[in-house]
Amino acid sequence: MTxxxxxxxxxxxxGSTYVMLALGITLLFGVMGLVNFAYGDLIVWCGxxxxxxxxxxxxxVVGIAAVxxxxxxxxxxxxxxxxxxxxxxxxxxxxxxxxxxxxxxQAAIRxxxxxxxxxxxxxxFLGNTVVVGGVRMSVLALVSLGTAxxxxxxxxxxxxxxxxxxxxxxxAEDSDVAGLMGVRRERILxxxxxxxxxxxxxxxMLWFAxxxxxxxxxxxxxTIKAFIAIVIGGLGSVRGAVIGGLLLGLFESAxxxxxxxxxxxxxxxxxxxxIILVLIARPQGVAGKTVELSR
Amino acid sequence: MLEVTDLVTGYGKARAVDGVSLHVTQGSVFAVIGxxxxxxxxxxxxxxGDLPMWSGAITFDGDSLRGLRSDARAKLGITLCPEGRRILxxxxxxxxxxxxxxxxxxxxxxxxxxxxxxxxxxxxxERFPILRERRAAPGGALSGGQQQMLAIARxxxxxxxxxxxDEPSLGxxxxxxxxxxxxxxxxxxxxxxxxxxxxxxxxxxxxxxxxLVMKNGRTLLDxxxxxxxxxxxxxxxxxxxxSEATL
Numbered sequence: 001m002t003x004x005x006x007x008x009x010x011x012x013x014x015g016s017t018y019v020m021l022a023l024g025i026t027l028l029f030g031v032m033g034l035v036n037f038a039y040g041d042l043i044v045w046c047g048x049x050x051x052x053x054x055x056x057x058x059x060x061v062v063g064i065a066a067v068x069x070x071x072x073x074x075x076x077x078x079x080x081x082x083x084x085x086x087x088x089x090x091x092x093x094x095x096x097x098x099x100x101x102x103x104x105x106q107a108a109i110r111x112x113x114x115x116x117x118x119x120x121x122x123x124x125f126l127g128n129t130v131v132v133g134g135v136r137m138s139v140l141a142l143v144s145l146g147t148a149x150x151x152x153x154x155x156x157x158x159x160x161x162x163x164x165x166x167x168x169x170x171x172a173e174d175s176d177v178a179g180l181m182g183v184r185r186e187r188i189l190x191x192x193x194x195x196x197x198x199x200x201x202x203x204x205m206l207w208f209a210x211x212x213x214x215x216x217x218x219x220x221x222x223t224i225k226a227f228i229a230i231v232i233g234g235l236g237s238v239r240g241a242v243i244g245g246l247l248l249g250l251f252e253s254a255x256x257x258x259x260x261x262x263x264x265x266x267x268x269x270x271x272x273x274x275i276i277l278v279l280i281a282r283p284q285g286v287a288g289k290t291v292e293l294s295r
Numbered sequence: 296m297l298e299v300t301d302l303v304t305g306y307g308k309a310r311a312v313d314g315v316s317l318h319v320t321q322g323s324v325f326a327v328i329g330x331x332x333x334x335x336x337x338x339x340x341x342x343x344g345d346l347p348m349w350s351g352a353i354t355f356d357g358d359s360l361r362g363l364r365s366d367a368r369a370k371l372g373i374t375l376c377p378e379g380r381r382i383l384x385x386x387x388x389x390x391x392x393x394x395x396x397x398x399x400x401x402x403x404x405x406x407x408x409x410x411x412x413x414x415x416x417x418x419x420x421e422r423f424p425i426l427r428e429r430r431a432a433p434g435g436a437l438s439g440g441q442q443q444m445l446a447i448a449r450x451x452x453x454x455x456x457x458x459x460x461d462e463p464s465l466g467x468x469x470x471x472x473x474x475x476x477x478x479x480x481x482x483x484x485x486x487x488x489x490x491x492x493x494x495x496x497x498x499x500x501x502x503x504x505x506x507l508v509m510k511n512g513r514t515l516l517d518x519x520x521x522x523x524x525x526x527x528x529x530x531x532x533x534x535x536x537x538s539e540a541t542l
Contacts, residue, residue: 163393163400170383170394176345177381182369182398182453 002134007257008250013141015249016148017206021226022233022241023155024199030236031172031192033091037098038078039200039226040219041105042071046204047120047214048113054121068201074105075197079189087175087189102219109216122209144206151199152242159238164191172236228271232278234285243287248274296321296488297342297373297457302351304341305512311337313512314351319457319505324489326503326520328496330533333509335492336378339461342490343375344368355457369398372456376463378492380446384435388426391434391445392419395452412452419448422478440471447478458482461492476502496533500524508532 021039028034046067053063078101086094126140159165164187171178171188179185207222208214225248233244251274255267278286297319305311312334319325327335340346342353344365353360360368365375374395383391396415400408420427423444429437437445443463450458463479464472476498483489483502493499500506506523508516510532516523523529 166386166390166393167397169386169390173383173385174381176365177377177383178394179365180343180345180369180375180377181394181449182366182401183394184366185364 005135007253009135011250011253013144015246016144018225018229018248019148019242019245020151020203021222022229022245024196025226026230026236026241027196034094038101040223041102042074042200043204043222044219046071046201047208050208051118051120067205068198071201072194072197075193079193106216117213117215120208120214126209140209228275231275234287240285240287298354300352302348304348311512315514317507321488322486323504324483326499326506327492328499329509334512335509336461339459339492343373369453370401374450374453374455375459376446376450378461380442382434382442382445386434387431389430391449392452395449398453415452423448440467457488459490
């Protein structure tokens with residue numbers, strides 16, 4: 001029984017990271033139909049900043065603010081320069097543009113920092129564990145869960161109970177009508193990219209605290225996890241990202257616990273198998289009615 | 296109040312409105328009629344800034360609207376109740392109304408916004424009790440007639456000085472059309488300036504003070520509603536289309 005609860009906890013803590021990864025991407029998809037492949041690169045940039053900040057012994061609060069600020073500035077920057085001109089373009093154009101942004105951001109990292117892995121030191125207390133009823137919980141996992149809960153709740157309140165959230169949802173469904181109704185559309189895009197960036201910054205810190213190193217092509221793994229979660233849950237909705245992220249965590253954890261040792265290296269492959277099965281059974285995702293934030 | 300001069304606009308390279316002029320005076324009802332594809336909707340979209348104009352001029356209360364996007368024009372008091380209603384189906388009825396209040400909020404200081412929006416909501420619910428009843432329902436769950444009421448109520452939330460209505464009777468049952476026009480009469484009596492687009496000439500000409508008949512993007516006829524109604528050329532606008540279609 002303890003083993004079961006242990007797996008469940010591990011699943012939820014891994015899932016909580018996936019949920020946040022997914023939220024940052026699904027938000028932009030919902031608002032403007034953008035599948036943002038450059039999202040993972042924001043996280044990589046944050047990783048390098050974290051490595052630098054750790055070397056400079058920067059105060060933790062200042063460091064956290066700096067990482068979130070970097071991700072937000074980068075996200076808004078790419079939104080304003082690259083994606084705004086394409087705001088009426090078909091999703092495929094947006095997708096290709098985002099791959100372009102991703103390549104540029106990655107190349108910049110290679111030019112500045114070179115190839116290879118860099119350690120991203122994080123406070124050691126995050127690795128401590130507490131044991132409750134036989135279930136071992138690392139401080140990092142608890143922080144991840146707590147942060148995810150706050151991010152999800154915050155995003156929900158913002159979208160459902162604030163004026164800018166209402167305007168975002170209106171823009172997502174019909175940007176022309178939003179304009180006719182007086183919504184300043186340029187602000188909506190800026191807000192969406194800022195929000196996505198803030199989430200990227202937050203999730204980056206938890207991501208690198210877990211894996212401990214960063215490298216130029218380190219964007220791939222978080223991006224793929226996010227997309228798996230989004231596709232499982234249903235594109236473009238917050239609920240879809242939450243459900244998809246948690247399901248992915250559960251699935252990986254279950255595989256890790258019950259798969260024969262010889263197959264463990266292929267856990268990632270099984271995640272793709274899960275996508276295929278979900279898409280066959282429910283193309284709109286597990287939680288999706290249809291696309292919720294999206295047009 | 297609204298002055299449109301030699302307006303030319305369209306989609307891609309195709310001209311949909313080709314040199315149309317009109318003048319709407321404060322407190323009057325102006326009807327734009329014509330067959331399907333005449334350019335009526337395009338004209339409305341250009342006036343409210345949903346579509347850029349290629350040439351010509353639009354002034355509102357004497358100020359040029361050049362370069363202003365739809366949200367800025369809505370703030371000035373020009374609101375379009377668009378063709379096909381365009382209710383935001385995933386938003387609740389009340390959220391649709393709140394979105395409609397955005398220009399009103401933008402005209403006032405932050406401290407007054409909440410009260411003004413609340414008053415607007417109360418007024419909308421008084422005018423359309425069915426909307427109060429269904430305030431929490433998603434906009435997409437309403438019937439066609441209810442959606443038209445919501446579309447008009449939403450446009451009125453901005454407290455416009457000029458309301459453009461693009462085919463408010465489209466696809467509605469006759470009884471519901473009566474209801475819509477009954478309400479438009481109330482608005483006219485309150486002194487709101489209206490521009491009304493309709494494909495069906497008779498009802499619009501009964502209701503309007505002045506009218507413009509469009510065909511193929513151009514002005515075929517204009518004048519008082521009475522002049523247009525009795526003009527022998529009125530049938531030309533619609534009959535021409537039928538003969539072309541049957542040939």
